[in-house]
Amino acid sequence: MAVDASFVGRTWPPRTYRVGAEKVREFARAVGATDPVHTDVEAARAAGHADVVAPPTFPVVFTWEATREVVDDPALGLDFTRVVHRDQSFELHRPVVAGDELTTVVSVAEVKQLAGNDVVTFRCDVTAPDGGSVLVSTATLVGRAGDDA
Amino acid sequence: MSLPAVTVGDELDGRTVTLTRADLVRYAGASGDLNPIHWNERTATAVGLPGVIAHGMLTMGLAAQFVADWAGDPAAVRSVTTRFTRPVVVPDDDAGATVTLGASVKAVDDDGAVTLAVTAHGPDGKAVLGKALAVVRAR
Numbered sequence: 001m002a003v004d005a006s007f008v009g010r011t012w013p014p015r016t017y018r019v020g021a022e023k024v025r026e027f028a029r030a031v032g033a034t035d036p037v038h039t040d041v042e043a044a045r046a047a048g049h050a051d052v053v054a055p056p057t058f059p060v061v062f063t064w065e066a067t068r069e070v071v072d073d074p075a076l077g078l079d080f081t082r083v084v085h086r087d088q089s090f091e092l093h094r095p096v097v098a099g100d101e102l103t104t105v106v107s108v109a110e111v112k113q114l115a116g117n118d119v120v121t122f123r124c125d126v127t128a129p130d131g132g133s134v135l136v137s138t139a140t141l142v143g144r145a146g147d148d149a
Numbered sequence: 150m151s152l153p154a155v156t157v158g159d160e161l162d163g164r165t166v167t168l169t170r171a172d173l174v175r176y177a178g179a180s181g182d183l184n185p186i187h188w189n190e191r192t193a194t195a196v197g198l199p200g201v202i203a204h205g206m207l208t209m210g211l212a213a214q215f216v217a218d219w220a221g222d223p224a225a226v227r228s229v230t231t232r233f234t235r236p237v238v239v240p241d242d243d244a245g246a247t248v249t250l251g252a253s254v255k256a257v258d259d260d261g262a263v264t265l266a267v268t269a270h271g272p273d274g275k276a277v278l279g280k281a282l283a284v285v286r287a288r
Contacts, residue, residue: 023179030179031210032166035223048288049224056213056226060206061181085205089230095223 003077003111003118003143011107012070017062021098024054031055044097051098058096060088063124063137066104070122071141076108078118078143086119087140093133102126102134109138118143150222151287152263159254161219161265166211168203168237169245176207190241202236208248208277209233212267215250216283219265224288227262231281237271246272255282262286 021041028038033055036043044052071080096102103126110121121140128134155161173187182204185192193201209231217223239246249270256264267281 027179030172030176031207031214033214033217033223035217037223047222047224053223055210055223056217056229057206057210061179064206065181085233087230087232088206088209089228091228092226 002113003120005111007076007108007120008111009107011105012066012073014103014105015062015066015069016101016103019054019058019096019098019100019102021052023061024052024058024098027058027061028055031057049095049097054096054098056090056092059090059092059124059126059135059137062102063104063106063126064139066106066124067122067139067141070106070108076120078120078141082144084142084144085139086142087121087138089138091136093135096134100134101129103129110140114142150225152220152225152261152285155254155257155263157254157257161252161254163249163251164215164218165247165249167245167247168207168239169243170201170239170241172245173201173203173207173239176204176210180204180206182206198236198238200238200240203239203246203248205233205236208237208269209281211248212250212269212278212281213283216252216265216267216285219252220285220287222288225285226283227286228284229267229282231267232279233277234279235271235275235277237277248277252283260286 037053109123112119124137126135251268252265255266265283269278271277
């Protein structure tokens with residue numbers, strides 16, 4: 001089933017995620033981020049941050065989950081089990097730190113068909129409680145068409 | 150803190166990272182991406198993959214880390230973008246699979262922002278990330 005181009009611009013209800021220091025430490029270990037600003041509050045404060053700093057791709061922890069929920073929306077017509085993650089970007093307007101309470105709004109930025117496959121770009125706008133933009137992430141997913149011969 | 154001085158066309162010293170199944174399980178837990186193709190051979194082969202593969206986002210995370218280490222400040226990384234071109238197949242052994250990272254300077258802006266074209270190659274020498282870019286600017 002092809003994803004309808006009329007979905008472009010549609011948004012889904014906001015989701016809030018609170019960044020925890022232990023999650024930041026765990027993620028930093030998993031990507032080999034050894035700078036003490038990721039694990040040691042004192043080192044982070046000395047570098048001018050409020051708390052331990054998340055590595056640049058950490059936002060996937062909450063943006064992927066938010067996007068996944070949208071992909072599962074039956075109205076969209078994508079089958080998550082047949083989806084391939086083709087492209088990813090993060091535009092960071094400030095570093096994410098432990099203690100941040102971040103709100104993510106997912107929208108459909110682009111819908112294309114390529115060789116019978118749906119190619120959908122999801123955009124996540126992530127903001128702080130004051131409304132200021134913290135980051136924008138995009139993920140382009142390819143929904144493979146029916147059974148391959 | 151300032152960035153290392155570079156000009157367009159400079160190549161950064163590369164880095165090779167080894168990924169084992171344990172690294173994939175650690176990343177699965179840390180990221181919340183529990184898709185079994187990243188830890189279960191049975192599932193991976195059932196969907197037509199040659200074996201368990203690394204999360205594309207883990208490879209991207211390693212690439213971002215390579216850039217952050219070059220910058221000397223993770224908060225200097227302003228954007229990262231990539232295409233996932235090929236999977237990194239991680240065998241069920243202690244040797245794991247290597248990902249070799251490199252970068253060249255694509256642009257240096259008046260405000261000091263440096264755009265890096267980042268490369269990542271799997272154990273067979275083929276690119277696993279495509280069109281990968283990172284923008285770094287000192288705080």
